[in-house]
Amino acid sequence: MTAFDHRKYRPAPAINLPDRQWPSRTITRAPRWASVDLRDGNQALLEPMNVGQKQRLWALLVKLGFKEIEIGFPSASQPDYDFARWLIEAKQIPDDVTVQVLVQAREDLIVRTFEALQGAKRAIVHVYNSTSTVQRERVFGLDRAGIADIARQGAAMVKREADKHPECEWTFEYSAESFSNTEMDFVVEVCEAVMDVWQPTAAKPCIINLPSTVESSTPNVYADQVEYFATHISRRDALILSVHTHNDRGCGVAAAELAVLAGADRVEGTLFGNGERTGNMDITTMAMNLYSQGIDPELDLSNPDEIIAVTTECTGIALHPRHPWFGELVYTAFSGSHQDAIRKCLHQQKEDEAWQVAYLPIDPKDLGRDYQAVIRVNSQSGKGGVAFVLERDYGLVLPRWLQVELAQVVQKASEAVSGEIDSASIHALFRQHFVADSGALALQGYQIRHEGGHDAVDATVDEKGVSCQLRGEGEGALSAFINALMRYSGRQINVVDYSEHAIGTGTDAEAAAYVQLNINGQRYSGAAFDHDTVSASLKAVLSALNRARAAGGSDVLAA
Template identity: 65%
Template structure:
């Protein structure tokens, strides 16, 4: 058969990945029964991949999230290469921000002056991992460094010696050494072991004081099973295996970063480095949330708290300026939503039979969405795509604004209820009435009397007057934007924590009569509330919509009580 040729898309210029002739592989018969040691690299590997690196306040926000999720090892920067990274490490240490059970990790190339600067950044820390690396693959040796194998091995050994000697200058700190043969997955396994054994000879780890050897798929270039073979071969041939923690750092160039990490654990790895939601260079790093949830869904304790799904998404999006795909595994906005009528019917039937004291077994739902703070309203929705689109279209003609996609889905639920109750077609006027009654009704406790916004650097400060029905209260807050600043102010004044899940605002007229409409969905006390507000001032509309969601939550809590 003749294959069409295209000079711009020619598979013949690529070579298949090298595989190991291995007939004694054991990893296919293994099962994951425990979580790995996790190390988040969001603040370093993830940060360097951003178009706009995180500000100090964003780094602090990400740090707080990682600690609250239960990470015990967090890579916080490359302090020798960046003054902001150096300053952030100093802030963590000098401001006493590192909990007793958390160890920070820093990255450094195997160069003397950079290693010295790294230890300066870490001065006074209780415990830290110093992660040194150099590239080992043939393409790096031949085309980047123009060195033979001995030259690469010398860099690794000299770097290891410098790391060990500098540590002696800071005896008050408990030091953990980590080495990475960068581009391990495209390095000959025999040479990778040779380099690592040379580093082991320098550091002399013991079972009581282990060293970390991190084996990265710097660029994912093979199927996950090939990577697993490499890991198992390495574990079988490296010296002093009982004195080593084998760590894995995969990337997602082939879309298999999580799979490669999981198979690497089967092959003998102990530790996994990655980022929340997979942010990272090119197609991203290994997604820790996905891998942790994969374990959770199999009845394995992931040793991380993923239940704060909305907090994770909100924080990662605020710190990276990257939106979470609605179909992102486990945490995406639509992953527990059934649009198919047959799927909805199966889910309804299973939920009606599911008992609290029995293993979860519901069609189309691999886990209980409530575990992640999602309710069944987001699961059982109108199954007709045209039904949602039709109601939204008729409403848009009434209000003069285009509903965001997520708002169309929220609207479909009360429209469906009204249609079933009425047993007939709803007019545009009736749809508008449902919309206003469900989302624009502010019969609750709080209303906005006035506000003032100031911006200082990257921070917004809000001062607002809130009417609670009997008196005016002055509230204050700050955040990375006006919305988050207002939410912070309400939290401080009322104790109600508001996490914005979805937000959109649109101008619905022009000129002197211009008005704006704000659409908000917020997570409050583990439930989601959606509200819409309209005002001549865009920000007033947004703040009022937030207040509407808080009022809904208060009414809801009273009803439950």
Template identity: 50%
Template sequence: MASHRYRDVYQRVSVPLTDRTWPSNRITAAPLWVPVDLRDGNQALAEPMDPARKRRFFEMLVAMGYKEIEVGYPSASQADFDFVRLIGSANLAPEDVTIVVFTPARVDLIERTVESVRGLRNRVVIHMYTATAPVWREVVLGASRTELTDIIVAGGQRILALAGDMPNVRFQFSPEVFMLTEPDYALEVCDRMTTLWDATTQRPVTLNLPTTVEVATPNVYADQIEYMHRNLARRDSVILSVHPHNDRGTGVAAAELALLAGAQRVEGCVFGNGERTGNVDLATLALNLHAQGVDPMVDFSDIDEIRRTVEYCTRLPVPQRHPYAGDLVYTAFSGTHQDAIRKGFAEHRARAAREGRSEREIPWRVPYLPIDPADVGRAYDAVIRVNSQSGKGGIAYLLEAEFGLELSRAQQIEFARHVQKYTDETGAEVSARRLRELFAEYYGVPVESPVS
């Protein structure tokens, strides 16, 4: 592999920042989350969502508590245009939900986009984008920096002419491929837009800085965000937003470090859908905050229902090992993990009893489980499952949890050897019911007989 062809990537994305402060910061509050499943995620589907699926997805996002939702690309298709109009005509969005629509910096497409939101009662953000990185300028657009700036400003002027007098409308600009854009040029065009749109604290402008293609480690992106955070004009009148993609598999880390570096808003998809390897995963980001004791401000208390809805609407499965949402993420097969979890649950119950509080009220500290599965609507019955990798702790846990059978330590050791022999021979997972039958067979007692 000719890896030398990519060696200059860090040079191309480096920023003039030597006194960075983000490594010492902490995330203490949730950002403004903006799901883009209905636009960015939808355009990445082999079969884009039909109107019924789009509506179901939108209503789920509203129910979860998202306050700003990108709903489509109304100049790209009649379906997207009609969906934006439906939100208004059917009163799908509560008053406190802001609707975001997406458009390139092209006059005809801008006009179509503004027409789609005309008359909407909700707050609206018109999101204009243009690719700004050198390769895109040279190969795709055939424009110099000056020529591209003129295109961007012309688009911004047209939006202002058409929607500047709409009191419920704000503006957003994305220098697409921000991560590969020269820092001074990204700063220049962003400042041009906040000046043109007269960003104020009463009518702030959102500047969205995407890793359209993730090409460097997350700390590089954090440096880029801190550079913009510290140098933008009208900073108090700017909502600084990020839109990480996941080409290197580090989209979540990039978003978290960007928040440390000054970002206030994150665009992504609920379970990370999107072009190529996807957009940043909002469920993982939100529940990472929850695991640190920070309120994520969106409701994942029934994560299985959310997953079912997303899978139905996108026709894409959520992997079994997906953080927080996958079928197996709270399940232990390993004997050492099972033993630690069993002891952790026992200690948790005992601590709650000592303190006279419910198990849901006391601090969580069960080994191998970073959050209480009940926080996302999961039951405990799937936490421990038995196969050939399991040990006595898992077997004892299942028999006690499912049937109230408390095995002595000697019985645990003895019976575990019998189960191990069975799983080695069959190669199969063993259900709690099958464990009870094996126990009865081994000790020569009826299945419903208590343990002596």
């Protein structure tokens, strides 16, 4: 038997719930959010937050729209006690925000907690004790009755201290710590005992919180546990059912979402999932999951840069670039096929229709992101990404055949540097390889005449310092110019494809022209720009000819 041996573990037991209802439900509105960043998140830090950091994070949580915020464990920490006093004495708690504090079911700690809250208009006192089998047997050495008695006594002490301060609007919260590792019938028994003490009503409910203190099962099992509790507890209308999931298996968000389907009204968590071990449930992820389904998350997450900056400064934990919704790279496509699909969808997306863009579950602009970061180019990228970058940053709408050629150039350049190629470099590569209208051949001037239903062109082209007079006819200026070049050079030149568009609008708009020529059986592409559309098209032809000359090593117009 090696150290890495799965046989020493047992699967989480399933819940007998044959008539479960949660799989057929859908989430239609956001739950009540409760931030535990300043308590659960803070106690998990290598260096807990100082007063200034707590104040800054508090301000952010209020700004985001949290209405219930757990501010600490004032009976166990002097900084937490002082922070609670600062919030109350400095009148930093908005009228629509309720502070929450955590306390163990011990009398001295409960008394100290109420001291910390003196003067508050409204507060949630959150008392807990552990109920799981392993905690009962191996930590406390108590049977079920002993654990239930701790919960009952804790609830009584909380009520007693609250009665001393009727000026405050109190809400009581109880957590059966390690709920998900406790027998369900016993959890119901303990919570019934707590509610017998508090006597909650529909008008004045208590909060019963069901934490997966250590995530040890698949999310569906947790959902079954929550639904079991919701359907077996009495006075369901007199309690707010809350969940507090952890992320040990990487399923904290999924477990919370399924718990809401199973009947949970309230969700506790932290920004970006900060917390002990692998962290708490990530409220930002769950809220954005709802947003992406057309549900108002009731939190303002529209400025992620501010949220990231504040949480990073306060926790000392950097956000992973692939973090859901908010990571630096989550809206970035390097894959060529992804880039092409995104570019095509964005072209078709209308302002007044539901969002339908491949590979982008939401519009990045909703989170203050622009399309600069959506498509970035490296050696894995294809023509779609290259084309997107040039169109986005330079207004160049390359035809497909030119996209293919340029993508090969960019890929080689990316492989050479073993990394990403930025927009300016792609533009430079495009001009270097395809815009060659001022090379060996350069247009000096032209005149267009309409004769007998055809166009005739007289053009002056400089070839390595020698002026050449060309004359040709055809259907349009481009065709006439090609005819003139063939007459002069004796080469067979055919236009395979041609494209043009304006860059910008108004009188100062520039024309971009792209042409692909077949010269004696070989294809060459060229591009050019000019404020005159005809001039741009003729220069694009000369760009292609210059590229042919560079490839073949001979003069183009020499007979």
